[in-house]
Amino acid sequence: MSGVELMVMVGSQFSIKAMAALQHKGVPYHLNKVPHNKVKRLAPGGQVPVLYWHGEEVRDSTEIMKRLDHEVVANPLFPVGNQDVVELEHSIDEDFNPFIDHYRWVDREGFDRSIRKALQDTLPPLVRTLVPPLVYHANKKRFLEKTGLAGEEAFPRLSQALASYDRRLQDTAYLCGDSPTAADMALYGMIHTLDGDFYPGYPGIMEKLGATELAHWFDGMRTAYPIRF
DSSP states (O other): OOOEEEEEOTTOHHHHHHHHHHHHHTOOOEEEEOOGGGHHHHSGGGOSOEEEETTEEEESHHHHHHHHHHHOOSSOSSOTTOHHHHHHHHHIIIIIHHHHHIIIIISHHHHHHTHHHHHHHHSOGGGTTTHHHHHHHHHHHHHHHHHOOOHHHHHHHHHHHHHHHHHHTTSSSBTTBSSOOHHHHHHHHHHHHHHSSSSOSSTTHHHHHTOHHHHHHHHHHHHHSOOOO
């Protein structure tokens, strides 16, 4: 299959989600990487990922997975009649994403590990040390209001969320049964961004919390769907 392109940003949780979904479906694709500091200007709607399916534009990672299911019947991401997958995928996107925003934009140590490093990898040498602090202070209040997470409550709530996924994986290989679904792709993108390979906001969090089932699941997903930007 040719003519498939995915516009992404390195380390984006939703980009990773879409990349894993394409691999799950066995669809070869061309990767179009947009620098962190140019996403608003270059990406349609100012957000990634964006799928170009033989020239047709599909925005939003969930809509991309639905389109993949429409085009490729095998290995369904949203199995017909499985409402649990639909609800869990939506919940992960809506309820877990604030933790990513917090540990990338509000928590200063998380910002330095993730966004600051990402900016320094793309900015000209003369401004690499000047721009990141300005970006942090310009965005912290906005993301604090967006996430609704104060510093002292973020970690306990994150711990509860990760523990719930860990418990869910005690009885099944994947979040909704014996096969990967859209819910797994969604959580895979989030965990990769929080505790993975690309500008993680909180590296080592699964080990710190003793989330052994979740860590085992993540290792399996990383083997099955390796992410290379």
